[in-house]
Amino acid sequence: MLFERKKLIRFHHCDPAGIVFYPQYLVLCNELVEDWFDEGLGVNFFKLHSEMHHGVPMRHLEADFLAPSVHGDELTFTLGVDRLGGSSMRLAISAEKDGKVRFKALQTVVWADLEGTPRAVQIDDEWRERFSRYLIAQKD
Structure with a gap:
């Protein structure tokens, strides 16, 4: 299962040329994770x-900027769990319009305990089950 949300490209996402300023894609990805x-x-x-x-x-973050997006575009963002480890997971995120991928990223996030000094901890069974619902089928 993939999580999907539409995001409107707004004026504040764009540079003076009217295209998405590349760091704004990372802000949109963070919004998607929050959603x-x-x-x-x-x-x-x-x-x-x-x-x-x-x-x-x-x-860790890897990103590919494949085609420009402009003010007013409505992009479909998708998120899936590409890999679920002991204390981390890799999220596969993409943004597309009209079937054409404009942006994609692989971001590894750590499951962290924020009590006291933040540190990575094992993903417990309850959270593992929640995250597993979004696992992407792996290709051989």
Whole structure:
């Protein structure tokens, strides 16, 4: 299963040429992860941090900028769990319009305990089950 959300490209996402300024794609990805927790996993992203004392800080990021997007475009962002490890997971994110992929990223995030000094911890069974619903079938 993939998590999917439409995102409108707004004026503040664009550079003076009217195309998405590439760091804004990372902001949109972070919004997508927050939406995924809120709507896909059923846990408010703010409460995850403030009350449950967990978070998903970035460990590694790979991004490909494949085609320009412009002000007013509505992009379909998708998120799937590409790999689920012991204390981390790799998220596959893409943004497309009219069947053409404009941006894609692989981002590895760490399942972190934020109580005291933040540190990576093992993903427990409850969270592993939630994340597993979004596992992408691996190709051989």
